[in-house]
Amino acid sequence: MKRRFKKSSYFPCKLNQLESDLKEQYFNSSPDLSSKTLNKDGKKCIVIFIDYLVNSDNLYDQVVDKIQQTPQWDNPSIKNKVPISGAQERSDIKSIGDDLLEGGACVYVEGEKSCLTFMIPRVEKRDPERAETESLIFGPQIAFTESLDTNLNIIHKRMDTSSLKVEKFVVGDTVPTEVRIVYLEDVANEDNVQELKDRLESLKIDDAMEASVLTQFIEDNSYSIFPQFLSTELPDRFCYSLKEGKLGILVDKSPSGVIAPVSFFSFFETTEDLYTRWNMGSFTRMLRIIAMVLSITLTPTYVAALTYHYEIIPDALLVSLGHSRTRVPFPPLLEALILEFLIELIREAGARLPTKVGQTMGIVGGIVVGQAVVQAGFTSNILIIIVALSALASFTAPSYLMGSAIRIIRFPLIIFAGLWGFIGIVASFAFIAIHLIKQRSLNRPYFVPFYPFQPRDIDNSIIRLPFLHSNKRAYSNNPKQVQRFPKPKKPKNNDIDEE
Structure with missing residues (x-):
């Protein structure tokens, strides 16, 4: 039923007329609309609200009781x-209805030329808990929640500075959703801020739903498999990115924050790299990048070598490979695709099942299915080892979106390796490299520090230097303040005999 709104004020009106108009013209005769009529000295007042949207304690303690205690019933009093x-x-039905849907209570005294709306929404929220998708060993364990107010409170607690700026936007025509841009005014680049504002203001959608959905509307290339905005549930990572000159996005009803602009290598960083020693942080960061490369090359290399390039396989290993494939009726390409598909099925089933059942399913399913396919002759045991290593390597990516992208990329690489051997693998890597070089994140280069080449930004992407030598922010973000703090002077070391 199409809603009919009265644009002009029809106040004053009868109390039952107001309730009837709201119910019929705005709420389509919904039974959820409730009201309470009050009487005092011959005057009548009605309080209209939606039961499950208002805080009932505040409604009766701060609105109904206070109205009854008011000596004179009129809007100012x-x-x-x-x-x-x-x-x-408010003097029109639409404005009153909008306020009621946001958790307001409408108060109208018969004979007045307008009504009052008081916002007393019932807020359903959970307390901050331990992060689930981004687990850490060191550092704060608290995670964002679905409450925008709670998330902003957490950020202000961690960044108590006047430079922290929060700007409000409302996105969505059918279901308006509150969105906040968070950044450090003294650090963030103004062009980045304006670019993000323009994208949000020009956005015409019915519902933002969640932070990850919103980013798909405002990212630079929606056809790319690689994520261009970084989603995180960790406030400490969110705040650290703000101090680096990046921008943060918070969406109401979303338990994660969004960081932009980011580079390809940002998805392999964690704040845990900062909480450990610099050499340990650098090692684990490079380990994740190497694991990413191995994840997308191990299985294609197996397929290419067995299909076209037997000569590169050592003789001892070639005998073992030949023995393991004696009962396999499929070519290496089909064999690899079948096993990769089975691994993805087990992973998806384990992720969708309850936690305890999912863990059992992943372990038992992997062992049972792996042993069964080898005994049935569908695949070789060597390929099972390779596929298992590839799957483990893909899970080292701290970002779920990047890990999923890596797993998907393996399939076309396997197909090209089966069709053209190592030439297909090299051509695939060239295509991926060109794509990453052309990619942008909030109109900033995506593949820095390698393109454009920024050797000074290697510290902020590939490795981590000691904090005393890492006194500058990444140049690729073009922050207002490049220098974090003055570089300390090297302490003078005295010889033992001089002490």
Whole structure:
């Protein structure tokens, strides 16, 4: 049923008329609309609300009781008596209905030329808990929640500075959703801030739903498999990125924050790299990048070598490979695709099942299926080892989106390796490299520090130097303040005999 809104004020009106108009013209005769009529000295007042959207304690303690205690019933007197800030005078049905849907209570005294709406929403939220998808050994364990107010409170607790700026946007025509841009005004590049504002302001969608959905509308290339904005549930990583000159996005009802602009290598970084020693952090960071390369090359290399390039396989290993494939009726390409597909099925089933059942399914399913396919002659045991290593390597990516992209890329690489051997693998890598070089994140280069080449930014991407030698922010973000702190002077070391 199409809603009919009265654009002009029809106040004053009868109390039952107001309730009837709201129910019929705005709420399509919904039974959820409730009301309470009050009487005092021959005057009548009605309070209209939606039960499950308002805080019932505040409704009766701060609105109904205070109205009954008001000596004179008129809008100014009630507005002064009710201890709720932000009361609005409304004179049309649509504005009143919008306020009711946001958790407001409409108060109308018969004979007045407008009504008052007090916002007393019931907020359903959970307390901050331990991060699930981005688990850490060192550092704060707290994670974002679905409450925007809670998330902003966490950020302000961690960054108590006047430079922290928060700007509000409302996205969505059918279901308006509150979005906040968070950044450090003294550090963030103004062009980045304006670019993000323009994208949000020009966005015409029905519902933002969640932070990950919003990013798909405002990212630079929606056809790319690689994520261009970094999603995180960790406030400490969110705040660290703000201090680096990046921008943060928070979406109401979303338990994660979004960071932009980012580079390809940002998805292999964690704040745990900062909490450990610099050499340990550098090692684990490079290990993740190497694991990513191995994940997408091991199986294609197996397929290419057995299909076209037997000569590169050592004689001892070639005998073992030949023995393991004696019962396999499929060519290496089909064999690899079948096993990769089975691994993805087990992974997806384990992720969708309850936690304890999913863990059991992943372990038992992998062992049982792996042994069964070898005994049935569908695949060789050597390929099972290779596929298992590739799967493990893909899970080392801290970002779930990047890990998923790596797993998907393996399939076309396997196909090209089966069709053209190592030439297909090299051509695939060239295509991926060109794609990454052309990619942008909030109109900033995506493949820095390698393209454009920024040797000074290697510290902020590939490796981590000691903090005393890492006193500058990444140049690729073009921050207002490149220098974090003055580089300390090297302490003078005295010889033992001089002490």
